[in-house]
Amino acid sequence: xxxxxxxxxxxxxxxxxxxxxxxxxxxxxxxxxxxxxxxxxxxxxxxxxxxxxxxxxxxxxxxxxxxxxxxxxxxxxxxxxxxxxxxxxxxxxxxxxxxxxxxxxxxxxxxxxxxxxxxxxxxxxxxxxxxxxxxxxxxxxxxxxxxxxxxxxxxxxxxxxxxxxxxxxxxxxxxxxxxxxxxxxxxxxxxxxxxxxxxxxxxxxxxxxxxxxxxxxxxxxxxxxxxxxxxxxxxxxxxxxxxxxxxxxxxxxxxxxxxxxxxxxxxxxxxxxxxxxxxxxxxxxxxxxxxxxxxxxxxxxxxxxxxxxxxxxxxxxxxxxxxxxxxxxxxxxxxxxxxxxxxxxxxxxxxxxxxxxxxxxxxxxxxxxxxx
Amino acid sequence: xxxxxxxxxxxxxxxxxxxxxxxxxxxxxxxxxxxxxxxxxxxxxxxxxxxxxxxxxxxxxxxxxxxxxxxxxxxxxxxxxxxxxxxxxxxxxxxxxxxxxxxxxxxxxxxxxxxxxxxxxxxxxxxxxxxxxxxxxxxxxxxxxxxxxxxxxxxxxxxxxxxxxxxxxxxxxxxxxxxxxxxxxxxxxxxxxxxxxxxxxxxxxxxxxxxxxxxxxxxxxxxxxxxxxxxxxxxxxxxxxxxxxxxxxxxxxxxxxxxxxxxxxxxxxxxxxxxxxxxxxxxxxxxxxxxxxxxxxxxxxxxxxxxxxxxxxxxxxxxxxxxxxxxxxxxxxxxxxxxxxx
Numbered sequence: 001x002x003x004x005x006x007x008x009x010x011x012x013x014x015x016x017x018x019x020x021x022x023x024x025x026x027x028x029x030x031x032x033x034x035x036x037x038x039x040x041x042x043x044x045x046x047x048x049x050x051x052x053x054x055x056x057x058x059x060x061x062x063x064x065x066x067x068x069x070x071x072x073x074x075x076x077x078x079x080x081x082x083x084x085x086x087x088x089x090x091x092x093x094x095x096x097x098x099x100x101x102x103x104x105x106x107x108x109x110x111x112x113x114x115x116x117x118x119x120x121x122x123x124x125x126x127x128x129x130x131x132x133x134x135x136x137x138x139x140x141x142x143x144x145x146x147x148x149x150x151x152x153x154x155x156x157x158x159x160x161x162x163x164x165x166x167x168x169x170x171x172x173x174x175x176x177x178x179x180x181x182x183x184x185x186x187x188x189x190x191x192x193x194x195x196x197x198x199x200x201x202x203x204x205x206x207x208x209x210x211x212x213x214x215x216x217x218x219x220x221x222x223x224x225x226x227x228x229x230x231x232x233x234x235x236x237x238x239x240x241x242x243x244x245x246x247x248x249x250x251x252x253x254x255x256x257x258x259x260x261x262x263x264x265x266x267x268x269x270x271x272x273x274x275x276x277x278x279x280x281x282x283x284x285x286x287x288x289x290x291x292x293x294x295x296x297x298x299x300x301x302x303x304x305x306x307x308x309x310x311x312x313x314x315x316x317x318x319x320x321x322x323x324x325x326x327x328x329x330x331x332x333x334x335x336x337x338x339x340x341x342x343x344x345x346x347x348x349x350x351x352x353x354x355x356x357x358x359x360x361x362x363x364x365x366x367x368x369x370x371x372x
Numbered sequence: 373x374x375x376x377x378x379x380x381x382x383x384x385x386x387x388x389x390x391x392x393x394x395x396x397x398x399x400x401x402x403x404x405x406x407x408x409x410x411x412x413x414x415x416x417x418x419x420x421x422x423x424x425x426x427x428x429x430x431x432x433x434x435x436x437x438x439x440x441x442x443x444x445x446x447x448x449x450x451x452x453x454x455x456x457x458x459x460x461x462x463x464x465x466x467x468x469x470x471x472x473x474x475x476x477x478x479x480x481x482x483x484x485x486x487x488x489x490x491x492x493x494x495x496x497x498x499x500x501x502x503x504x505x506x507x508x509x510x511x512x513x514x515x516x517x518x519x520x521x522x523x524x525x526x527x528x529x530x531x532x533x534x535x536x537x538x539x540x541x542x543x544x545x546x547x548x549x550x551x552x553x554x555x556x557x558x559x560x561x562x563x564x565x566x567x568x569x570x571x572x573x574x575x576x577x578x579x580x581x582x583x584x585x586x587x588x589x590x591x592x593x594x595x596x597x598x599x600x601x602x603x604x605x606x607x608x609x610x611x612x613x614x615x616x617x618x619x620x621x622x623x624x625x626x627x628x629x630x631x632x633x634x635x636x637x638x639x640x641x642x643x644x645x646x647x648x649x650x651x652x653x654x655x656x657x658x659x660x661x662x663x664x665x666x667x668x669x670x671x672x673x674x675x676x677x678x679x680x681x682x683x684x685x686x687x688x689x690x691x692x693x694x695x696x697x698x699x700x701x702x703x704x705x706x707x708x709x710x711x712x713x714x
Contacts, residue, residue: 001632010623013696043641045698094707117561117638223696338706349639359700 007222008044016227017049023234027053029186030233031322033176034193035062035350036221042359044223054230057322058355060175060278061193063140064091064348065320068274070308071168072097075137077303078166079103079111084301085132086113087122092139095347098309119151119165126155126163135297138167143195145169145286146260149267152288152295164297167288170273172196173204174284180212185322189215189233191226194248201256202246213242220248267292274308276344277317316343319352326356333357380479387473387507400483401503404490405469409501417501419466424525427462429453433518438485440559442551442571445518446488448648451575452599453522454496458577459595459651461532461584462524467493469503470519475510485516496575498522529589534613536593539684542660543618544653546579546667547572547675548626549603553645553709554634565637567630574649579670586666587659594654597647601705604643606652607690608704618690620680620702643692644705654682 006012032038038058041047047056060066076097079086086103093103093115107113112132116122119136126134138148148165155163172193179185192205197218205216215236219229229247236243246252264286273285288296297303310317314336315329326332326345336342338354345351349358385392402411409417431453438445450467457464469489473482493500551572558565576597583592594614598606603625611618627635627642635642649672655663660678667673685691690702 001629001636004632004636008695010695010697042700043694044696045692045694045700046696047698049696049698115561117563121562223698358703 007224012224016224020227020231020234021051023231024051024053025238028188028237029055030189030191031057031059031187032191033059033061037191038352038355039350040221042355046223058352059322060320062348062350064095065344065351066275067139067168068276068308069098070305074303074305076101076106078135079106079113083133085134087116087125087134087136090115091348095344119148123151123155123163126160130162134163136165138165138169141170141172141196142199145264149263152267152292155295164295164300166297167286169286170284174281175275175278176208178281179321188237191229192216192218194220194251197252199257199260201254202244202252203254205244209242209244215242216244218246218248218252277320311342314343316345319345326353382473382475382477382507384475384507400486404486405500407499422525424527427457427460427524427526429456430521436514437559438515440555440571443573444485444488446485447492447573449518449520450489450492451573453520454498454575454577455597457522457524458580459597461530462526464498464522464524464577466499466501466523468521469500471505472513472517473507474513474515475507477515532592532595534594534610537610537614537616537654537682538593539616539682540657541593541654541682542657542678543680544664544676545679546651546673548628549647550627550631550642550645552648554631558634565634569630572647572649574672576651576672579672582670583666587663591656591659592653596652598650598652600646602644602646604702605704611690612688615687617683617685619683621693622695624677624679626675626677640709644709
């Protein structure tokens, strides 16, 4: 398959691994910010092939995982309002709220919840069901937000007034700034998220690189993309440089997608936002502007966002900060599995715990065996 | 207007056992599915004694949408149960057909499904010999649910089961994986993708019969159809039942390019997608090439490939060698496969 197979070429992979080994002159720690990177590294088998001097830790870039329990509680409240219907992304469906209830439970109890593949499908549902209020729980980072903004604009153009978004949209840079300010997180490089970067541009990481003396390399999601990014990073670290480099030029430019950003800015404005595990981060969220308030579920419906309660014993917060790894968590693989997730990092297929469990050979019977 | 079904729908009367039921049976079911045993309309079918041991299986079909490229709920109901019999090496003998219809189902849709059932049954040579129909009020079922049970005969010398896998066995997949699962998922979501995505719904008993006839006795150890949960989950089950390890190679597993592309877009892994016309065969290594050639010579198995090996390594574990030369452990499917956000 074009644009996929050439980036999973085994000979090229071997050659790049040799180059990476040669470029790695001292041990370094990399945070892969994005959940898609975490998954790709496990799924391709790359994790076990990397030079032992490179330590990978996962960051806060899984949109489902960082959705706070209180926001899930708010989604659950909306699902149970009479005359409403929820249109949700599939991987939100099994995320537990404060008391362990999920949207899947709510649907089993009779709430109308449809899994959609795009917010535009939610708008279509609203068009087809004029007597219902269709609510789209907006989650996700810069990659997802332009699609939501476009849907709200389409709703206005088409005069569809029974479609609303409950925005918990987040931006990637504020939590990274907050995390990097913590000296306990000693990382040398940041594998920057390819999808988010296609919108914000590689230039956006420059302050991070400069203020934290951090190598920031934008990487794609195929094995050779990731290896190429790690080679650039290894060379920077060997040479004592801390710069922004782009190893994903077929999708990401230095400036990013200004048109998408303009559209997002037209609909949304920055607000403080609660992140699961990370708490309230200033200016890290996006709320719908007053001009578009008719599409804002939070202001139109009387939904109270309760205070978040994390499941007792769950270490997702520490894992999302890159402070620990899933096997350290007492729940991991025992009470918390992809079939019975307790924390959000186990729910999303892109979550760190789910990736470790699914591809890292952990199960209730063989905890701790990580090599094959 | 006598045969015009286009305006008619299923009413609760059709399940009452009265006149409307009789009409439905005569004008629709017997018209299309009638045979000596079924048309007698007795309370149960009585079959002639057959040599061998009896295989008996049942399955219910609730697929949504009921019509999809490559088949419909009717073809699945026939093929699925025939395949379950074939996977034990049984020669399928006959099927039962239980229908639960939702009030309001267009009669034209029901006839279309019954015609599919007729075609699938005739093409595979396995008759429907007994049946039942119930109608439930609107909203109590989703259009149509079908249950089929099947009886087959297993020859005395044939012993095929997941517990009989042996270290050294080669694993053959009879064709491309994921076609059915991705077709249903994209249809359900109303996602239009370029390319020919279609279900692989197909009966496999003829191919299995040819394999059994063409290979030395006792050389086919295990047969399984990787339906829900896909090839990954089925291999995990076989590894679990046999207490052996399974190693497969990603680059050898046939996946059609349309299916791969759809999976890339939706964030799905074709290893976990359902198949309705494929089987996994675990065969003795010395006849593996012969088995592969036999499969490829059957229309059901033209794209068959050897995808891996059974080993005596860690019991119950399935390991995939990835395209780039890495390895990862394959676990069973948890929950339903859901598309991801980005």
